[in-house]
Amino acid sequence: RCCIYGPTNDRRSTVFCCPACHTVTDLTALGENGLLPAHHVHHLFDIRDVLTKVDSLQEHQCEKCEQERASSLCRDCGQYICVECIQTHELWSELRSHDIVPISRVIEEAVEMLPPKRRTLRCSKHSKELELYCRSCAELICHNCTVQQHREHSYDLVSDVFSTHKGAIEDKLTPLREMLETVTRSLLVFDATLESIVSQQKAIDADIEETVRQLHEELETRKAEFLDQLHETAGEKIKLLAAQRDQVELMHTQLGSAVDFTEERLRTGSEGEILAVKKYVVTKSQELIREFNRDLLVPCQRANIVFKPHRLREMSKPYRAVGIAGVSPKKCVLLSPSRATMMGELFVARVHVKDENGQDYPDPVENMTVELVSPTTMLVCDVEMGPEPAHYSIKCTPTICKEHELHVLIGGEHVQGSPFPVLVKRSIASVTKSPRVVAKLKKPCGLVCNGKGEVLIVESGLPKVSIFTSRGLKLVKRFGSRGSAPGQFNDPDGITVDGSDNILVVDSGNHRIQKFTAEGEFITTVGTKGDGPLQFNLPTNIRIHPQTGNVYVCDQYNHRVQIMKEDFSFVGSFGREGSEDGDFYGPSDVAFDGAGNTYVCDSWNNRIQVFDPSGHFLRKFGDKRVEGDGAQDPLLSSVHMSVNRGEVNLDPVPFSSEGTSGVSLPSGLYIDCDGYVFVTEATNCVSIFKTDGTFVTSFGVSGNALGEFNTPHGIVRNSEGVVCVSDYDNNRVQLF
Secondary structure, X not given: OHHHHHHHHOOOOOEEEOOOOOOEEEOOOOHHHHOOOOHHHHHHHHHHHHHHHHHHHHOOEOOOOOOOEOOEEEOOOOEEEOXXXXXXXXXXXXXXXXXXXXXXXXXXXXXXXXXXXXXXXXOOOOOOEOOEEEOOOOEEEOOHHHHOOOOOOOEEEHHHHHHHHHHHHHHHHHHHHHHHHHHHHHHHHHHHHHHHHHHHHHHHXXXXXXXXXXXXXXXXXXXXXXXXXXXXXXXXXXXXXXXXXXXXXXXXXXXXXXXXXXXXXXXXOOHHHHHHHHHHHHHHHHHHHHHOOHXXXXXXXXXXXXXXOHHHHHHHOOOOOOOOOOEOOOOOEEEOOOOEEEOOOOEEEEEEOEEOOOOEOOOOOOOEEEEEEOOOOEEEOEEEEOOOOOEEEEEEOOOOOOEEEEEEEEOOEEOEOOOEEEEEEOOHHHOOOOOEEEOOOOOEEEEEEOOOOOEEEEEOOOOEEXXXXXXXXXXXEEEOOEOOOXXXXXXXXXXXXXXXXXXXXEEHHHOEEEEEOXXXXXXXXXXXXXXXXOEEOOOOOEEEOOOOOOEEEEEHHHOXXXXXXXXXXXXXXXXXXXOOOOOEOOEEEEEXXXXXXXXXXXXXXXXXXXXXXXXXXXXXEOOOOOOOOOOOOOOOEEEEEEEEOOEEEEEEEEOOOOOOOOOOOEEEEEEOOOOEEEEEEOOXXXXXXXXXXXXXXXXXXXXXXXXXXXXXXXXXXXXXXXXXXXXXXXOEEEEO
16 A cells, blocks of 8 residues: 555655556546556455454454453454453343354454455446446446546447457467566576576686685795795805805915015015025015916806796786686587589578687677688678577678688687588589680581690591680690591591590591690500401590599490500400490490499480499480479570570570480580580580489570581580580580
C-alpha cells in the first residue's frame, strides 16, 4: 500500500513508476485513477487484510480478565475470553447459554469471507457493474456510460466478445513469451559470464600473489648473486692492487735507504770515509736505477666497479599487466574451405576468431587482411562478419586460372590453416566466348604447347612446323620442307614434345616419326611403311604418357596404337581392325587422364575408347543424347553461335536425341588438367565430355565465321586455359 498509494496520493509527485513492471504513469490529471487496473493486486490487499486480522486474533488478550491470552469469542458478550473466563461463564446460569466459539473457527470464518479472486468490476463514476466493452475506446463501461460519455460509440456485452479478445491477448502473448525465453537465456549467459569473470579474478589474484612471491624469491636470489659478484670483483682488484703496492713500497724503502745513507755520509763523513763508500754508492745507485720500473708506479686496477640495476628498475616502473584478452591469430582458425573453385565464380571461406584464452572474440576485428595470391597476381578478398558470433565470411571472385594460396592474416600474422592452397579452374561454360584467330596458315593439323607456353602447329600444306608465342600468337620460327630426307615432311599430321622440349612429328606420308630439338634441328627418325613393329601405315597422331614417358602413336591404317620408349625402341601395341570393344577402325588421336588411363579416338567407329595403363579395355563413350524433357543444367547444352560485329553470341539450347546419337568421325582428342575431354568432329564442332563419358557441351557449326569450323582437327588447351583448335580447311587456328 505504501509503495502504490503513497506516491499516488503525494501531491508533490507528478509521475509514478510501478515497482513491478516499471511502467511510468503521469498522475498530473487523474491521480491514482490514471493507473492501469491491477485486480490481482487488490485481491492481494484483501488477503493481507484478512491475514492481519488473523495475526491479531492469535495474539488477542482476554477482554474479561486482561491477563491471559484469549482462546475463544463469546458472541453474546462480544468479547474475546480465556479458558478461565469460559469456566466462569459455565458457572453462572445467566451466562451459561452464551454462544462461545474457539478463535480457530473465527479465523476460518474470516478466510471464508474473502472475496473471490475474480471480483465484480464496477464503474468508478456510476458504481454500476461493468458489463459492456466499448469498441471505440477499448475499455469496459456500464449501462449508464452508454447514454453519457459513450453515447455514439460501438459496444458489446463482455460475455459476447470475451473469447475473441482473450484470443487476441494470447496472440500478443506468444512473441512476448519467446522474447522472455530469449532474455532468460541471455540472463543465464550474463550470469555465466559474471561467474567466469569472478572466477578469473580469483585465479588471476592467486597468480599475482604467486608471481610476486616468486619475484621476491628471485630478487633475494639475485641479491645474493649480485653481492657475490661484488665481493669477487672487488676482492680480485684489492688483491692485485695490494700486491703491486707492496712492490712499490719495497722500491720506496730501497730508494729512501740509499738516499739517507748517501746524504748522511756526505754530511758527516770525512774525506776518506766519503771516498771509501763511493764505489758502494755508485754501484747501488746504478742497481736501483736499472731496476726502477716506472710502470709499477701506475695502479694496475682502477676504482671502476659499477652496479647496473636498470633491468631491475624496469620492473619497478608502473605498467598494465592485467587487461582484456585480445585477438590471438594463433588461436583463430580458417575453417577448411574448398580446395578448388571455378574461375569467375564466387569463392567463399570462413574464419573463426578467438582471443588469447581460446574463447570467441565477438568484437569487430579491424586488422584482418585476406588475399588470394598466385605467383603473379594478388586478389584482395571481402571480409564480412557472419551471423554467428566471432565468425567472418571471406568472399572473392578469382579471375585467373591457376594455383593460388588463401592468406588470412590478423595483425600481419597468419591464422591457423593459412596459407591454404586453392586451385582455380576454368569453367567450361566460358570456353566458347570471344574466339581469336591465327590466320595465314596452310592446312593446320596437329598442335601442342611446349614448356615455354609456345604453340607448335603442323602446317600440312607447306609442309612445316610453325612455332607461335602463347599470348600475341606471333610467329617465332618455322622449320621443315617437302621431301623424304631427314628433317623433311610429306603430309605431316600430329605433333608432341617430350620432357626436354624435343619435338616429335608424325610424318604421315613418309610413314615415320621424326624427332627434332626445341630449335628445330633434326635428331633422329623411326619407321617405314608396313604392319610390323615400328612400321606404320599413314600414322596420324602422337602423345607421350605423362607417367611412363612412353611414346604412343596412332597407326591409323594398321588400326592399332604402337608404343615406343623415348629412344624409339619398341614396347608393344594394342588394337586390331574391327568394331568390338578394344578394336579400332582408323584410330586418329590418343590422350591420357590423371590416372594414367589411355583414351583413343576410334574415328571411323564414331567413338572414344578408354584403356587402363596395361592396355585393357575399360569403357567407351560418345553418346550425346540427353534423357528427359530437355530441362537440363546449363552446362549440359549445345551452344548455337552467331557472329555480330565480331562478337560471338552464345545461346545455350538443350540437346535433343535427333541427330546427336554420338560423336561423328572424331579426329582430335585432348584431356585437360580439370578432367574435361575435348573431341573435334568432322561435323564441324567440338564436343566436351567428362572422363567418365558424361556429355557436357559442344560448340561450333559449319562455316568460316568466328566460332565456325571447316574440318576441325587438332586441339589443345594451353597453360592459360585457352583452347586452341586447328580449323584445317579454313586455314587457321581458332583460340577460345
